[in-house]
Amino acid sequence: MMTTGQDPVGVLSGRFVPGALRVDGSEYQKAHGGVPAGIGSLRLSDVDETEATLAWDAAAALLRDEKIDAGALKGLVVASLDAEDTAGFLSKLLARTDLEVQTFGGTRESAAGGFVSACEHVQATHGPVLFVAAQDTTWSVRNGDQDGGQAAGAVALLLGTDAPVVCQGGRSFHHSGAPVPVRDIVKSLNDSGADRLVAVAASSPAGLNTWEKSAGGLKLAPSLLDQVGDLGPLAPAVALLTALGQCEVGTRLAIVVPGSHRSLTLSFQVGETPRVAPVDRSLEPAVATDAGTARRVRTAWVDARGAQPRGAYVPLSVFQAQDPARLRIVGQKCGGCRKLLFPPRERCPHCGDAKFEDHPFSGKGTIHSWTMIRKGGAPSEFAPLQTARGAYAVAVVELMEGPRVAAMFTGPALDGTGLEIGAHVRLVPRLVYVQEGVPRYSFKALPAPEDEAPEGEGQSL
Amino acid sequence: MTQRRVAMVAAGMSRFGALGKSGTGLFAEAFEGLLQELDSVDAGDQADGSAHAFLRKRLGEAFIGSLAFGGAQLGNPAALFMEHVGLAGVPTRRVENACASSGFAIRDAVAAVGSGRTDLALAGGVEVMNDVPDAHKRYWLGVSGDTEWERTAGLTFPGVYALMAARHMHEFGTSKEHLASVAVKNHANGALNPKAQFQKPVDMERVLSAPSVCDPLGLFDCCSTTDGAAMVLFAEEQLARELVDDPIWVLGSGAASDTLAVHDRENVTQMPATQMAGGLALFDVARSGSRLSVEDVQVAELHDCFTIAELMALEDLGFCKKGEAGEYTQGGATKRDSGEGPAVNPSGGLKAKGHPLGATGAAQAVEVYEQLMGKAGKRQVADARVALTHNVGGSGATCAVHVFGRGDA
Numbered sequence A: 001m002m003t004t005g006q007d008p009v010g011v012l013s014g015r016f017v018p019g020a021l022r023v024d025g026s027e028y029q030k031a032h033g034g035v036p037a038g039i040g041s042l043r044l045s046d047v048d049e050t051e052a053t054l055a056w057d058a059a060a061a062l063l064r065d066e067k068i069d070a071g072a073l074k075g076l077v078v079a080s081l082d083a084e085d086t087a088g089f090l091s092k093l094l095a096r097t098d099l100e101v102q103t104f105g106g107t108r109e110s111a112a113g114g115f116v117s118a119c120e121h122v123q124a125t126h127g128p129v130l131f132v133a134a135q136d137t138t139w140s141v142r143n144g145d146q147d148g149g150q151a152a153g154a155v156a157l158l159l160g161t162d163a164p165v166v167c168q169g170g171r172s173f174h175h176s177g178a179p180v181p182v183r184d185i186v187k188s189l190n191d192s193g194a195d196r197l198v199a200v201a202a203s204s205p206a207g208l209n210t211w212e213k214s215a216g217g218l219k220l221a222p223s224l225l226d227q228v229g230d231l232g233p234l235a236p237a238v239a240l241l242t243a244l245g246q247c248e249v250g251t252r253l254a255i256v257v258p259g260s261h262r263s264l265t266l267s268f269q270v271g272e273t274p275r276v277a278p279v280d281r282s283l284e285p286a287v288a289t290d291a292g293t294a295r296r297v298r299t300a301w302v303d304a305r306g307a308q309p310r311g312a313y314v315p316l317s318v319f320q321a322q323d324p325a326r327l328r329i330v331g332q333k334c335g336g337c338r339k340l341l342f343p344p345r346e347r348c349p350h351c352g353d354a355k356f357e358d359h360p361f362s363g364k365g366t367i368h369s370w371t372m373i374r375k376g377g378a379p380s381e382f383a384p385l386q387t388a389r390g391a392y393a394v395a396v397v398e399l400m401e402g403p404r405v406a407a408m409f410t411g412p413a414l415d416g417t418g419l420e421i422g423a424h425v426r427l428v429p430r431l432v433y434v435q436e437g438v439p440r441y442s443f444k445a446l447p448a449p450e451d452e453a454p455e456g457e458g459q460s461l
Numbered sequence B: 001m002t003q004r005r006v007a008m009v010a011a012g013m014s015r016f017g018a019l020g021k022s023g024t025g026l027f028a029e030a031f032e033g034l035l036q037e038l039d040s041v042d043a044g045d046q047a048d049g050s051a052h053a054f055l056r057k058r059l060g061e062a063f064i065g066s067l068a069f070g071g072a073q074l075g076n077p078a079a080l081f082m083e084h085v086g087l088a089g090v091p092t093r094r095v096e097n098a099c100a101s102s103g104f105a106i107r108d109a110v111a112a113v114g115s116g117r118t119d120l121a122l123a124g125g126v127e128v129m130n131d132v133p134d135a136h137k138r139y140w141l142g143v144s145g146d147t148e149w150e151r152t153a154g155l156t157f158p159g160v161y162a163l164m165a166a167r168h169m170h171e172f173g174t175s176k177e178h179l180a181s182v183a184v185k186n187h188a189n190g191a192l193n194p195k196a197q198f199q200k201p202v203d204m205e206r207v208l209s210a211p212s213v214c215d216p217l218g219l220f221d222c223c224s225t226t227d228g229a230a231m232v233l234f235a236e237e238q239l240a241r242e243l244v245d246d247p248i249w250v251l252g253s254g255a256a257s258d259t260l261a262v263h264d265r266e267n268v269t270q271m272p273a274t275q276m277a278g279g280l281a282l283f284d285v286a287r288s289g290s291r292l293s294v295e296d297v298q299v300a301e302l303h304d305c306f307t308i309a310e311l312m313a314l315e316d317l318g319f320c321k322k323g324e325a326g327e328y329t330q331g332g333a334t335k336r337d338s339g340e341g342p343a344v345n346p347s348g349g350l351k352a353k354g355h356p357l358g359a360t361g362a363a364q365a366v367e368v369y370e371q372l373m374g375k376a377g378k379r380q381v382a383d384a385r386v387a388l389t390h391n392v393g394g395s396g397a398t399c400a401v402h403v404f405g406r407g408d409a
Helices: A025-032 A051-066 A083-094 A108-125 A139-143 A182-191 A205-214 A232-244 A279-283 A291-299 A316-321 A323-328 A380-389 A411-415 B023-040 B051-058 B077-084 B101-114 B134-142 B157-172 B176-190 B204-208 B237-243 B272-287 B307-316 B325-330 B357-372
Strands: A009-018 A021-024 A041-044 A075-079 A101-104 A129-135 A153-161 A165-174 A196-200 A252-257 A262-270 A287-289 A330-334 A356-360 A364-373 A392-399 A404-408 A424-435 A438-447 B006-013 B061-065 B092-095 B120-127 B212-214 B228-236 B248-257 B299-301 B386-393 B398-406
Touching: A009 A051, A009 A108, A009 A232, A009 A279, A021 A025, A021 A291, A025 A041, A025 A291, A041 A291, A051 A083, A051 A129, A051 A153, A051 A424, A051 A438, A075 A083, A075 A108, A083 A101, A083 A129, A083 A323, A101 A108, A108 A129, A108 A153, A108 A232, A108 A252, A108 A262, A129 A232, A153 A232, A165 A182, A182 A205, A182 A252, A182 A262, A196 A205, A196 A232, A232 A252, A232 A262, A232 A279, A287 A291, A287 A411, A291 A380, A316 A323, A316 A438, A323 A330, A323 A438, A364 A404, A364 B157, A364 B212, A380 A392, A380 A424, A392 A411, A392 A424, A392 B157, A404 A424, A404 A438, A411 A438, B006 B023, B006 B101, B006 B237, B006 B357, B023 B051, B023 B077, B023 B120, B023 B228, B051 B120, B061 B077, B061 B101, B061 B357, B077 B092, B077 B120, B092 B101, B101 B120, B101 B228, B101 B248, B101 B357, B101 B386, B101 B398, B120 B357, B157 B212, B157 B307, B176 B204, B176 B307, B176 B325, B228 B237, B228 B357, B248 B272, B248 B357, B272 B307, B272 B386, B272 B398, B299 B357, B307 B325, B307 B386, B357 B386, B357 B398
Parallel strands: A021 A287, A075 A101, A075 A129, A196 A252, B061 B092, B061 B120, B299 B386
Antiparallel strands: A009 A153, A009 A165, A021 A041, A129 A153, A165 A262, A252 A262, A330 A356, A364 A392, A364 A424, A392 A404, A424 A438, B006 B228, B006 B248, B120 B228, B248 B398, B386 B398
16 A cells, blocks of 8 residues: 655546436436435436546546646556546547556546555656546446446546645555445544544445444545446545545545445545535536436447448548547648648648648637538438437537538537537537447537637647 | 530430339430430431431440449449440440539530530439438438548538528528428429429428428428439530431530538538539630520529528529529529529429439439420420529539520520
8 A cells, every 4th residue: 555755645636527418316217227225316428428538528627727738747547447448548639648557447446546556656756647537328338237326427636746635645454345344444544533524435325324324523525426326436536526625724534435345545634725626516517318318328339339330431540540630639730821721631722732730729619500410310320329319419610720620519519509600619529439349539519618718729628 | 615516416314203113224214215305306317217226326425423323233334224225335434423423424425525526425314212221321312421521520411501501591691481482482393394203382381390300401491312314415516407407505514523521611601613613614605605694594403402502503603692592582583484583493403303313413404405495394484595404412512514505595
């Protein structure tokens, strides 16, 4: 286990992004069963969200808010079911395929271990390390389709030295399948000093109750469980962020991570007002859905696993070669006439020149025109999406820099809510569809607040 | 243009609709119509036999437009068609520019005759779109747009044209009623066309209350899927005069290409391919010494795959001012014999006559043939002497425009 001493290492800031869909717990229960009592609503991943896109949403928001350049990062730690793929996706988006990456599994315990490892990496490198945990509820259907009220989302923590929230170490309790030794854990927390705020990364409200009954002198921070569901590998970090919302300077904070074979506690000292956005603010906006929609979204791409490509087919190699454009909105500046071009092409349509410089676009623009694609108007390869979510909005977006692109909307605006010509949008990476069992990613549009002023060239977050 | 004068001397088309007929069968049906026209001008005398013998003896090139022929025969379909109508041996090829395939087949046939390569050339088209699974159909329908950047955004043609319509409405105040007036007019015309897919008129209310496909385009703003074939025959001047007293001349041919994706255009409310093709066709007309201009066009077969497309074409070809096509159409100027403007789509257009992708360009020329020869029956535009066809591929990636005139036009 990690020890204290050396430079104080800890959490500089954090961001939580839940899956876009919100469904009532009882609705979900009707459709799927298996939702533990006490979960009022669940957050699920939308038809175009995967753990990779959620991970990026959280990481991008964090780096943007903290004004950290991806080039400054010294390491990336990812805890999720598909951690290798998600880490690869993040590395591409950070434009840091050189970044040292560690991957951990998609359980609570694994993620807590990942967090500890990330702190050790900060100590070794003295530099900021990005820790990300993610979980989705659509794509992971292929991995056994657990129906236990799982939630979708991602959490990103920026870890570094001189942190306002200093990690003071922790303890492991091995119990190999036996019930979590709640009293032993509570005792160990009490022994190391009273007056501590404790957040429990529980999987169910019943589990939380056990802790409440045994907590004794310890004060328990409220959890988000009842509003989002079981966050799996996100739970430790989200518990931390939720607790930080209750903390004053000087608070000692402990996160308890109950697991199946081992449980962990992590202790923190809150040194300054933490730069953490209130976690429950990230719960809006959401797409309110019913159980039927949730079920159709969950299975939307299932029949595309391993299947023959359907519809107008873009070969995988072409898609991947276009990653910088599709994921980071990297276009071109023509070497001849200096005009900006997006998407990239072989020859400049203005002057015919074939020499270009890469030009990262901001991803920001306005709606030049838009429409709702209804029954009969969707390409066949988008039938699963239309079946799951109904009519969807598509726009011609005029990028701030001049060129225009076509983009589908994502999130609450997918159904056209609040869209009009001239409205500001920004482009974010999302799942387009699954072809031959491989998820294909490209940009989609999100409404952006008008006061998100253009930040100048070179910003692709 | 070309060195020699070229005339359109015969035409034929199959019935258009969901017909359950093979592509070769449809081609043969259109060919039958063409033979009847040749018989009516005693073309057989040229060959001391039948009209078919005349073609066997004199036909030098055949250009056949088809996108996919239902996917049944992607390779060598042109040779298959020629063989099926007893014309194996004639140099032939499939011409493909999506919905503008046979418009370009016409352009190539005219050039083949005008340049002296041959005295007689055939331009036609075939498409089979029905009797295929729905997903297959929607695949084929969408493959002529930009696959990598438009289609991956969830767009196929109704969506792309809807984006153009939405912007046209935003910039010029074009309304859903303006769009609907195109559908009402074309269905009224189609009702008089025994070959049309849809032969019942529809009223404004029916069009406006139809379900939306891609806002603002509803069911009646969008053409349907159609099977059909059509063909026309071009001859050099001397041969044409031997066949017909007063031949229909090809006065001008213009064509152009443009970006596939509508978002790559400067302005999504117009089609540069149409503007360029139209301009070049009229330049051709002027270069031959004629004084005809757009105002003299009496019959215009315009590419109304969606109602907005007819409005944009009117503006892009210069029949009316930019932004005013809605009022122009709703006011009745493009109705048959309005006296205020050309009769637009007297055949019923793609909307009512149908849109078998590869055959549409040729079918527009068939209508021109019938109108200028005075054979259009109930659809006849009085004293029609000058006509124009406008054929677009996809959402404006290609366009071919032809101007025809008869007599002292």
